[in-house]
Amino acid sequence: MTRSVSVVGGGVIGLSIAWRAAQHGWAVRLYDPTPGSGASWVAGGMLAPLSEGWPGEEKALEFGAESLQRWPDFGAELERIAGVTLFTSDDSLTVALDAADAADLQTIADWVARQGHELRMLNRAQIRELEPSLGRGIRLGLQAPTELAVDNRLLMRALRTAAVDAEVLLIEQAVTDLDELTTDQIVLAAGSNSAQLWPDLPVRPVKGEILRLRARPGVTPVPRRTIRGSVHGRPSYLVPRADGIVVGATQYESGHDTQVTVAGVRDLIADAEVLMPAIGEYELYEAKAGLRPMSPDNLPIIGRVSDRVLLATGHGRNGILTAPLTADATVAILEGAALVEAESATAERFSLAKV
Amino acid sequence: MTRSVSVVGGGVIGLSIAWRAAQHGWAVRLYDPTPGSGASWVAGGMLAPLSEGWPGEEKALEFGAESLQRWPDFGAELERIAGVTLFTSDDSLTVALDAADAADLQTIADWVARQGHELRMLNRAQIRELEPSLGRGIRLGLQAPTELAVDNRLLMRALRTAAVDAEVLLIEQAVTDLDELTTDQIVLAAGSNSAQLWPDLPVRPVKGEILRLRARPGVTPVPRRTIRGSVHGRPSYLVPRADGIVVGATQYESGHDTQVTVAGVRDLIADAEVLMPAIGEYELYEAKAGLRPMSPDNLPIIGRVSDRVLLATGHGRNGILTAPLTADATVAILEGAALVEAESATAERFSLAKV
Numbered sequence: 001m002t003r004s005v006s007v008v009g010g011g012v013i014g015l016s017i018a019w020r021a022a023q024h025g026w027a028v029r030l031y032d033p034t035p036g037s038g039a040s041w042v043a044g045g046m047l048a049p050l051s052e053g054w055p056g057e058e059k060a061l062e063f064g065a066e067s068l069q070r071w072p073d074f075g076a077e078l079e080r081i082a083g084v085t086l087f088t089s090d091d092s093l094t095v096a097l098d099a100a101d102a103a104d105l106q107t108i109a110d111w112v113a114r115q116g117h118e119l120r121m122l123n124r125a126q127i128r129e130l131e132p133s134l135g136r137g138i139r140l141g142l143q144a145p146t147e148l149a150v151d152n153r154l155l156m157r158a159l160r161t162a163a164v165d166a167e168v169l170l171i172e173q174a175v176t177d178l179d180e181l182t183t184d185q186i187v188l189a190a191g192s193n194s195a196q197l198w199p200d201l202p203v204r205p206v207k208g209e210i211l212r213l214r215a216r217p218g219v220t221p222v223p224r225r226t227i228r229g230s231v232h233g234r235p236s237y238l239v240p241r242a243d244g245i246v247v248g249a250t251q252y253e254s255g256h257d258t259q260v261t262v263a264g265v266r267d268l269i270a271d272a273e274v275l276m277p278a279i280g281e282y283e284l285y286e287a288k289a290g291l292r293p294m295s296p297d298n299l300p301i302i303g304r305v306s307d308r309v310l311l312a313t314g315h316g317r318n319g320i321l322t323a324p325l326t327a328d329a330t331v332a333i334l335e336g337a338a339l340v341e342a343e344s345a346t347a348e349r350f351s352l353a354k355v
Numbered sequence: 356m357t358r359s360v361s362v363v364g365g366g367v368i369g370l371s372i373a374w375r376a377a378q379h380g381w382a383v384r385l386y387d388p389t390p391g392s393g394a395s396w397v398a399g400g401m402l403a404p405l406s407e408g409w410p411g412e413e414k415a416l417e418f419g420a421e422s423l424q425r426w427p428d429f430g431a432e433l434e435r436i437a438g439v440t441l442f443t444s445d446d447s448l449t450v451a452l453d454a455a456d457a458a459d460l461q462t463i464a465d466w467v468a469r470q471g472h473e474l475r476m477l478n479r480a481q482i483r484e485l486e487p488s489l490g491r492g493i494r495l496g497l498q499a500p501t502e503l504a505v506d507n508r509l510l511m512r513a514l515r516t517a518a519v520d521a522e523v524l525l526i527e528q529a530v531t532d533l534d535e536l537t538t539d540q541i542v543l544a545a546g547s548n549s550a551q552l553w554p555d556l557p558v559r560p561v562k563g564e565i566l567r568l569r570a571r572p573g574v575t576p577v578p579r580r581t582i583r584g585s586v587h588g589r590p591s592y593l594v595p596r597a598d599g600i601v602v603g604a605t606q607y608e609s610g611h612d613t614q615v616t617v618a619g620v621r622d623l624i625a626d627a628e629v630l631m632p633a634i635g636e637y638e639l640y641e642a643k644a645g646l647r648p649m650s651p652d653n654l655p656i657i658g659r660v661s662d663r664v665l666l667a668t669g670h671g672r673n674g675i676l677t678a679p680l681t682a683d684a685t686v687a688i689l690e691g692a693a694l695v696e697a698e699s700a701t702a703e704r705f706s707l708a709k710v
Contacts (some may be wrong), residue, residue, distance in 0.1 A: 259571060259640070262566075262638075265624065266635060269624075280617045283617075285615070
């Protein structure tokens with residue numbers, strides 16, 4: 001007999017789970033009033049667990065690195081199904097603008113190497129050779145040769161195509177109560193809205209604004225890789241696209257507000273101009289905000305909380321990066337197993353079970 | 356017998372002429388593929404001929420001041436017809452940030468007074484009392500008690516309603532050759548596209564970018580009047596709206612390009628923050644560029660150039676301000692008369708006639 005599952009939430013997490021579950025023979029219903037329109041649509045699409053590493057955050061590093069390893073196959077399969085090119089960069093470069101930043105990069109490089117991952121320190125001349133358009137104030141760089149970037153919007157379309165091809169039933173309706181759903185199993189993957197559907201779920205929205213830029217005729221070319229840096233104390237990144245750059249991202253704790261502010265745009269532009277001074281020449285065609293579903297410890301929450309309900313939420317800033325591992329781990333739990341690579345994200349670390 | 360006229364162009368100039376001509380008994384066809392979508396849609400809507408005055412520019416001052424006098428009746432009639440509130444400010448305040456700006460304001464005040472118009476110099480305390488949210492760097496202000504502001508987008512909708520009520524026939528098609536039109540008379544009012552329809556017409560597009568901001572809960576209130584200033588050598592203005600502020604405007608000579616640039620947005624925000632430091636709290640919901648139809652001498656070009664064709668174009672940055680006078684002057688010419696108040700804008704000052 002075919003087992004059935006409802007997936008609540010059509011962002012990158014929900015769609016990835018729905019697609020994989022359908023491939024495993026589940027009859028899948030995916031509920032979302034506007035699939036693919038939330039944080040996944042706003043995202044930058046950089047997959048950078050290594051260069052975001054920091055001593056003490058072993059579990060987050062390993063979870064991200066494990067999912068990054070799955071990305072080449074995951075992305076290639078989607079590219080084949082949807083007939084698109086998803087990857088827009090094959091590596092990342094984090095730059096330091098002052099001595100403190102340079103010391104931080106060295107700390108990251110040393111610690112990440114000890115965890116068994118490769119990063120390369122680059123001097124100013126090496127950076128200039130790789131990316132001649134970057135700012136002259138840059139003194140040191142950390143290259144992560146395996147960190148990819150994907151076009152998040154093409155990804156969402158590809159996932160939708162793949163899910164529908166695999167016979168996932170997309171139901172464009174909001175779910176207000178999980179008890180309404182009649183399938184054998186339920187996966188709650190509603191991002192920053194998840195807490196409204198499960199009591200005491202410690203997932204809170206953290207607003208992030210991004211800018212989308214398009215190259216204009218004659219402008220300085222798009223960087224060939226993701227560029228990251230800390231500018232004026234704020235994290236800034238430039239993620240390449242086929243025709244431009246995504247600039248991110250601000251971070252505010254302000255409830256479910258998704259308005260773009262003047263100050264947010266001002267800061268994003270100011271920081272991006274430090275990384276790449278000629279970026280002012282680009283067209284600014286969109287400014288948008290999304291809500292990241294943050295967990296208390298910056299690891300996702302993936303696991304069973306009742307006979308029928310699984311959680312797959314709390315992915316914070318890394319939903320796109322961690323989608324492949326999350327989908328595999330969730331399907332494993334649906335099938336009664338568990339994935340050792342995802343055990344740091346278990347729901348059991350919080351008291352969430354409902355009998 | 357009813358006389359017929361085609362108006363080419365559905366911006367503020369074309370719609371105003373069409374409406375007034377229909378009121379005078381003309382059978383009017385207005386041609387525009389997308390009426391109201393050009394520079395009029397992007398505009399700030401400040402009506403500020405006096406505070407933009409400068410010695411030597413007597414004709415521009417008088418043309419603008421004459422049209423400003425017509426605005427209260429023109430606007431009130433449209434408000435009645437369309438059932439909307441168009442006016443968003445009753446006066447304007449131009450501020451000086453340094454000694455050179457302050458000297459300029461005194462020059463304008465003295466010269467404009469000699470032309471018979473009232474302006475008031477305000478000191479720092481007076482400015483703070485009127486507009487407590489303005490920047491502390493402001494040292495002097497020039498208040499123009501008769502300079503209004505209108506909501507340009509409500510205006511465009513009201514003009515369209517008024518024109519249709521007056522039986523103007525809106526034809527949403529592009530005109531590529533005036534000879535295609537079969538009416539008795541033709542008015543070319545196509546803004547920055549006008550030069551494509553009349554040989555040697557000296558009207559060129561000058562790109563301008565603006566930002567549209569919306570007040571968020573708890574933000575510093577919208578200024579009660581239009582605020583203008585020269586910041587970093589660039590003209591900056593904040594025009595009140597019922598729910599926010601329009602921030603303008605950049606100025607580039609770059610052909611028919613209407614892309615918004617990163618640098619344009621950066622400059623607009625930086626200058627606006629000098630005028631009103633708390634403006635960063637506002638929502639930025641739109642950035643847009645339009646093409647102003649500039650003439651060589653910054654006066655419009657209004658007049659007959661053949662037995663069938665009249666021009667009403669070249670209104671530069673002041674299309675909304677000068678629409679009432681332009682409409683009256685154009686209808687007068689259609690009827691075989693001429694308006695003495697508009698003679699400085701005559702088409703005869705250029706060699707444009709075609710036999």
